[in-house]
Amino acid sequence: MYEHDVVVVGAGGAGLRAAIAAQEAGADVAMVSKLHPVRSHTGAAEGGINAALRDADSWQDHAYDTMKGSDYLGDAPAVEALCQESPEEVIRLEHWGMPFSREDDGRVSQRPFGGLSFPRTTYAGAETGHQMLHTMYEQVVKRGITVYDEWHVMDLAVTDEDDPAERTCHGVVAYDIQSGEISGFRAENGVILATGGMGQVFDHTTNAVANTGDGVAMAYRAGVPMEDMEFIQFHPTTLPSTGVLISEGVRGEGGILYNEDGERFMFEHGYANNDGELASRDVVSRAELTEVNEGRGIEDEYVHLDMRHLGEERILDRLENILHLAEDFEGADGLTEPMPVKPGQHYAMGGIETNEFGETVIDGLYAAGECACASVHGANRLGGNALPELIVFGKRAGRHAAGEEMGEAEVTTGRSSDWEPADYEFGVEVGETDGSDPAAADGGAVATDAESVVGGAVDRAQERVDELLSRKGRNHAEIRSAVQETMTANVNVFREEGRLEETLEDLREAREAYKDVAVSDPSRTFNTDLIHTIETRNILDLAEALTMGALAREEFRGAHWRKEHQERKDEEWLKHTLISWNDGEPELWYKPVVLEGENKTYEPKSRSY
Amino acid sequence: MSQSYNRGLIEDFGRWREFEAGMWAWIFHKFTGWVLIGYLFTHIAVLSTGIPAAGAGEAAIAAGNDVYTQTIVSLEGLLLVRLLEVGLLAVAVFHMLNGTRLLLTDLGIGLEAQDKSFYASLILTGAITVASVPTFIAGAF
Amino acid sequence: MAERYSSFQSGGRMWFLQRVTAVFLLVVLAFHFFLLHFVHHADEVSFLASSARMEQLSYYSLMILFLVTATFHGVNGVYNALVNQGLTGTKRTVIKWTLVAASVVLIAQGIRTANAWAGIGLY
């Protein structure tokens, strides 16, 4: 067993920032990551980081934009923290050497981005995430922070009180991919989950193959509620064949969308008369799919994104990376032809329920980054708001976990006084009640001291791995792709009741199938078959929760569109959806949104661009 | 750490087909450099016959009967030696041309055309060598 | 970490000298070849002719310099090549001094020969 004060799971932007912060606050930190830090998907972010750096701009404006973008489902204390602290965090990155693009006067460059009232997206070419990830990893190297790379965290080591709010997290269990060894990591002060996105729930996604939402699923099964899972952002400009993202920066710089008839449909068909291509992502994604559905798509699949008129010099200066992506992954030359694009899964607004310090309802368990839901993005994330989330909330979680005094949280976690049960009947059995899978229930022998909680978790993980390796059964790959296919077909940009229900049935069948899953590669060395099999379980749990949330939320808000419910219903739905695992019996409930900030109270307005 | 497998030398030798221009240039430069330094040693050895020759007396020298002149003349009379000299020329010319290429590379000049300049060195070496054959062979028969 | 390579020893000087000697050799070797194969032909070599050239001080000093630079350039090149192939430790020290010794012998022998031609008593 390894012992540290703070154990950070995941080494993307959020994890790295959390580790640095915890270390600066005096803790002995270790990072455990299934990928080497520089392989994390933060490296794929292209567009930039929103921060109100200029005199003409203000964090209040940024907060206002973010709230509006979130369709008033963001929690004001978290949103304000994001906008207030983003500038100093961005400058800190600059001080750590991050090579931002520069203005003539030598200051960092900023550009306009969708949904922003000021060009405050700070960027480094079209590779902002890459530069950010590497800059922070460099700081981790400098500080000599311990990194256990290529260790897959399988489970959390949590006590098993009946009420999740009374549970304590003492560490994690991880599988060393290189050697096949399973080991406990005991965390004296806290575990911070920073495992990133869950794009693999869908099959057309901008996310990495490693983005399987492990942290969310682990926390969920340990008793932490998942918040707002139905809100999935579909990015309007991804390459049709691979899902590789073409940054919003292209539209920020002036790129134009055309349909098959060469119409600039964002304006000509009235989807966004003011902002056109720069309207919020959900608006543009739906516009594109409507064009395709109404027969104006190219090859009935995609639309064109044209940036030729920007001129070679400007493109090379600011969007060079896009040229390579279009060329390498789609065979299109952005300098001489328009690029084909269509919407693809991009970001999960929801995730592990936390307050504005990253704390979850379980004592000693934190979450930050895309896996967490504080919530700053509400029903829809603005482009350029995820990277600041990583550094702001990564830092906050790191400090808090290291024991720094940070005051009283205003966002609640767990069932505080104003929670509200949901009375939705799903018609299909959900969850995992028969206990056929040891990971299904977080229970186990009653243990309270940290050593034996971690030890018990290690034993269960070992048992599970031995079982998967020794039995005969079916391969996980077909189950995974069945889940991805049904999710992409039915829980996409457009959602209808009947098809959502069908999806729950498909997922039920997938769950049944997963019961006889087995790993055919017997090796203990670098057994990716085993890792993927474990991940598929996570994908299943998340897909189910996501679909449940989508069914229950009978309104149209932000990224969540329902055929039967075409308007935002503020009286009824100004609240977060939460799903608790309850030892295998998922339960849906709600809690109100916090719209009162330090700055002001954000009154819901209609969201038009 | 888990066990791992090292493909070692087999792989190194199996890879020569896949070498890039720059690697061939490197190999040739190495080879020619070694030949040249090897030759320098032999060259001086042969030339040092001039030392006893100098002590042998004016008359022998004037008549061309001294050890040095004799050695050289008899060596130069051999076709094999003449052919080796052509080889030496080729080696030296390549080393000089590619050496120039490397010197430019060190100054950061022509890096994009490094493969082309290597091919140019090869071709030029061939041309110069062929052109010099008559001069080198002259009087050997 | 950087300290791992504690045997701090800059290779820059030798690298630079290798280039400087190369530039010099480029000119002199071309001249040498040209003079002894094209101007004078291989079958015309004789002690007398060599000695006539060597008696000129400028030619004599050029040739000595040629010898020294070529030896340095060649031997240093060989040494570098060996080090690049991973020559280390005692073996490396031994080879290094062997090469130095060989160079000294080569240069000494070369100078004696030149002296013999130039009619300088020292040989």
Place this chain on the structure above:
Amino acid sequence: MYKRQAERREQRQEEEAEKAAADESTVELKVFRYDPQVEGKQEPRFDTFHVPFTKGMTVLDALMYARDTYDSSLTFRHSCRQAVCGSDAMFVNGGQKLACKTQISDLDEPVRVEPLPHAEVTKDLVVDMEHFYDQMEAVEPYFQTNEYPDGELEEQRQDRENREKIKMSTRCIWCGACMSSCNIAAGDNEYLGPAAINKAYRFAMDEREGEDIKQKRLEIIEQEHGVWRCQTQFSCTEVCPKDIPLTEHIQELKREAVKNNLKFW
């Protein structure tokens, strides 16, 4: 729905396997296999897979197909599928390539896929990257300066030109292709190698670090196993998937170092 899908998939797989046997629209992959623990794989061998070709298919797509359809134990690293994570550098038809960035249609068949040369093979296409990481970390790969601006919220100024100068060098994704292609690095285990030297270049040329730190950086790369080992073979530059002009950067550092030394002569 799930059953339908499963059936459809099975059917598709059968059809594809048939097509694979007869049709020419399949790609033949020869993949290096080795596993220290599994009997029959301890002796390295090549396995052949026939994968149906689809437009725009990359080597990574083909490998994933082979793994998910024929042999789930086929092992390779991959994550982003878009040439930013640097996990899937491998030896494809005799060249170091990122599998996700290599179109099958650009390759001769059969496509031979091997782990990166000059690295120890952990399993199948996975190599041990430890040595590469060590080299990267040996050049103090983090920003250092003594010249921070006064205000907390004040950024350090940097000229556009200077940022342009280091731009390419900051693109490295730590894939290790360059290191694997360099003969010198293969022979001299302590040679920093092109990627690490490029990393040093990224900082040494960044004007924000200031002169003192630059001196220190030059000392690091000037060590015996630093820049001087480079023999300008250019293979690193040829294989770099991010088009970083590695040789140029190494050469520039050599000149900087010489200039620096000449001062003391």
